[in-house]
Amino acid sequence: MSNNQEAAEAETRAPRSARTPVEYPVGRASEFPPGAHKIVQVGTQEVGVFNVNGDFHALINVCPHQYGPVCAGPVGGEMSCNAKTDWKFHWSRDGEILICPWHGLEFDLITGHCLAPKEMRLRKCKVKVVDGEVRVSLGSG
């Protein structure tokens, strides 16, 4: 946590550069096993950090619908039904869909896009693991 505060102060002091966003340490990778997610503070923002099948994804914890805490919602899969599924209900992509706890809007954790309406999307952040430490930087991911 103190590392995170230092990073936040550094970002406040440092001249802003789109190329070198400040990286905020948010925990050890071992704290995020596949399927797990946590809401962490990154500077002034709450960010949801998700391990989806071994890949890390970080999203700002604000639902574009009514500004609810989207990352506090459950993670599930996608129900589909179309010509490709022979018009049968079909469940896929388990663990890749985030559901906002306020109104149930579904978001693709990989792209940030809402499943309906498609043009709505969550803001993603850059996330990487360095020496076993998960680091998030604000700005487009």
Place this chain on the structure above:
Amino acid sequence: MQTSRVASDGMVVVDCDIHLNDLPQYLAPYCEMPWRKSLEQLGRTPQRYLDIPGYSPSFGQTPPLPGGHPVRSVDTPQAMRDELDTLGVDYGIVLPDHLLLFATLSNIEYATALSRAYNRWLVAEWLREGNGLYGAVMACPQNPDDSAKEIERYAGVPGIVAVYLPTAGVDPLWGHRRYDRILAAAEAAELPVMLHSVTVTSPAFPTQLNQFENQFGRQVLGHPFAMMANLVSMMHTGVPVRYPKLNIVFTEAGVGWAPFMMWRMDRYHQEYRRSVPFLEERPSDYVKRQMWFATQPLEEPVNAKHLVETMEHYGGADRTLFASDWPHHDFDHPRGLARLPLTQEQRRKIMGENALSLFKLPKPERLAKKEKQLV
């Protein structure tokens, strides 16, 4: 009545909802036995307008009142032609009078025979080349299998341009999968389906209007409730997705209800997408692409501009079809639409050009002649 053609500039006027008088004795000769006997018997019994038990059960509960305007019926195609001329209408799509209540009939065999008789009678007596009258094959919700065959039988018959879906008291509503064969047949025949309701009190949702003390209450709610319920019914089972070429026409409910339902469906689509995953776009996107709204009884706000703005939400002049509902009590004269602040192009589309292309109607002779003269 004075002739009052609104189309002095050569505008085509297609009226997407006019009604012929379909008394049981008219249909009897076209009906199979033994149900012909039933129609003959009904023909010998005193009859009231839209109130014939066993044929058009209206479940009326309120007393007749003195005053009011007269009931009008049109009994022959020649009379209809003359009256449309007076109204300034080139073409009319005819729908029934009494059989607006068809879906409330519970005897499946009788309903099947009756729908077949109506279709035979319609083609034999009403649809003549050159008289400008076009018809809709009546679907029989009581017997979807036979109804699908009936649609196949009449597809391509001159003058048949649509499928009429009896909507008043239909149970279940038209989105139910038991009707898939009917909708598939209509789509395959490239015939738009036309939902048409009528004010009725029945146990079927949403026509339980029994608590209303007068016709004002029932009439205000009856038609738009039926259209809203059937629109949602069709959307919740993915009808426009499963039948992407099917055109769906909503009649006799005005237009103001449509944007409200579009926005409401869009809102809940966000929340319940996984229960309707076949809807891969907003519900309103399907409305704007595959659905049409007939004008009558057009709302009459003090500021007509507000109505035009309301229409724009569902596609405005591109999705709106003129309808008069002639000869019914709340008909809209074509002239009534003249007060709407529309561009000339929008007016042409609504009054007739949309319908010409939707129902694949030929250009009226009077306009074709005029064009020839210009060339």
